[in-house]
Amino acid sequence: MSKPTLTDVLSEIMDDLDRPDLEPQIRRAVSAAVRRYQPDRFGFNEGLATFLTIPGADVYGSGDAPAIPGFMAIDSAVLVDGDQTWPLKRIDEAQVEALDQPASASRPMAYSLLAKSLRLWPMPSEVWTIRLMGHLRLDLPESDDAPSPWFDEGRDLIMARAKWHLAVNVLKDANLKAAMDVMTADAFDTLRGRANVIASTGQVRAWDC
Incomplete structure (x- = not known):
């Protein structure tokens, strides 16, 4: 049917x-x-999105995962490394900007929301999977x-x-x-x-x- x-x-x-x-x-x-x-949360408008990091790139948007601009709220963000997952902490964009040192790329530990994009900190040095869960528009x-x-x-x-x-x-x-x-x-x-x-x-x- x-x-x-x-x-x-x-x-x-x-x-x-x-x-x-x-x-x-x-x-x-x-x-x-x-x-x-x-803006209201129901069972059907909560979901997951995943994308791969790019070494040397810290900002990710619809081109990386179509759902990223549609998140109205992110409940959890984790980095997947093999069989381990590492939670990413949300911090203010101003804090990311102050901490940002492109030369010190490594495994991301936090993220901020910038317009309709997501910014990782530190800047990724390798390819990892990022998994987001939350309220989707x-x-x-x-x-x-x-x-x-x-x-x-x-x-x-x-x-x-x-x-x-x-x-x-x-x-x-x-x-x-x-x-x-x-x-x-x-x-x-x-x-x-x-x-x-x-x-x-x-x-x-x-x-x-």
Whole structure:
């Protein structure tokens, strides 16, 4: 069975409201709903990213691991050296700048976040694997027919919030808004409950990003 897509969500909302004429407005409402909940952590928007260090390079971005610019929070960063892992401590960029000595490259012990990049300190002297875990920003897929966890695990939340947006900004329907307030809260609590279960069992679900 194929995973749900934006096309499925648009069709269902149009059917629920009996308003096939509102597709452009519904599309904008779905986008607004996703933006609203991107800062929130659920089981499906936590994941891992790995990349290899380059000797003599200390700044890493999307070209090294596509997920790096999408991290909204990094819970852990470790350096993998053979069968050993070494935790990397997060420090301020100003501290990295003050400590930086390119001639003293060695095994990194810390990192800072710089714009949408990650900077390692000390500068790596060899090739190592860096593994990051945390909260990823999940954007809408470029294709209407591409799957997304927003339309699978997060489907009830996104649909309720999209209808809320339509009730407030398009339909001016107080009764629909009130109903969606309840449904949005219920869907949000359900997702967070699932996320708490995942966190308590130490599991991380990752979608390709």
